[in-house]
Amino acid sequence: MSIPAEKLATYREFAEALDMLDEETRFEYIIDLGKQDDDEPFPAEGMADANLMHGCMSKVWILHDAVGEQHRFRGHSDAIIVKGLVTMMCRSFSGLTAGELAELTLDHVRKLNLGALTTQRQLGMMAMLKHMQKLAAPAAAPAADDAAAPQEQTA
16 A cells, blocks of 8 residues: 555645745744644643643643544644744645544655754654554454453453
8 A cells, every 4th residue: 555645745845845945944934833733723721631742842642533534633832942843744745534633754854854853852753653554453353352341350
């Protein structure tokens, strides 16, 4: 299975834009992405612990919604540069199916050319991809585990 090119158009636009910028301008671009996301404020109730992503030094909340087979993500952070990175990841990978999200690799994060970021932020981006993949994983798998648990306890 391969992800149709049109589904990664936003991702490619980000990668191409970042590739053309020097380090200082790249930071400004990422910060501007976070500011653009302020046009539609993140809901206060979305900042619940259940939506908190682990693996980042900053606080990051990711909301997930499935519409048919497509998964949509929306995120927020308490740090302005991280907020831009979250916006980039959510916009890049929203609209993909669980199978398509599972095909994404850490190379997709690396191709965003974020080498100017600290190692911790790069690791956070990779953790964000893994988190999005986990959120979109088929719901049937956890339900099957839950159904099996009582049987194991009674045996």
